[in-house]
Amino acid sequence: MFLLNENMVKARKEHSCRGCGKVYPKGSQMLNAMYMDRYGKYVSVYWCATCLEYMSRHGLTIAGEWELGELLSFDRAGWQDVNLEIIDRKQ
Numbered sequence: 001m002f003l004l005n006e007n008m009v010k011a012r013k014e015h016s017c018r019g020c021g022k023v024y025p026k027g028s029q030m031l032n033a034m035y036m037d038r039y040g041k042y043v044s045v046y047w048c049a050t051c052l053e054y055m056s057r058h059g060l061t062i063a064g065e066w067e068l069g070e071l072l073s074f075d076r077a078g079w080q081d082v083n084l085e086i087i088d089r090k091q
């Protein structure tokens, strides 16, 4: 998929994150990314704060092909460490 645009948003309804596959409630801060797939169709995808932080630390980007939940299945322990840090930072 080709990344066209990205925006931080406050989710107006619940969305599942592409990277971890978890469902985040309405009101969550998420990155909304717009892609074009190989058929020329627009695809809107959401990314959570934990996945974004994980990716920036590991030199990964939201561009390209990501299956739903792929990031979490690829390094569950590493993802959970980042998630705990983010939760701590909010408290």
Ligand SMILES: [Zn+2]
Binding pocket: 017, 018, 019, 020, 021, 022, 047, 048, 049, 050, 051, 052
């Ligand atoms: Zn995520």
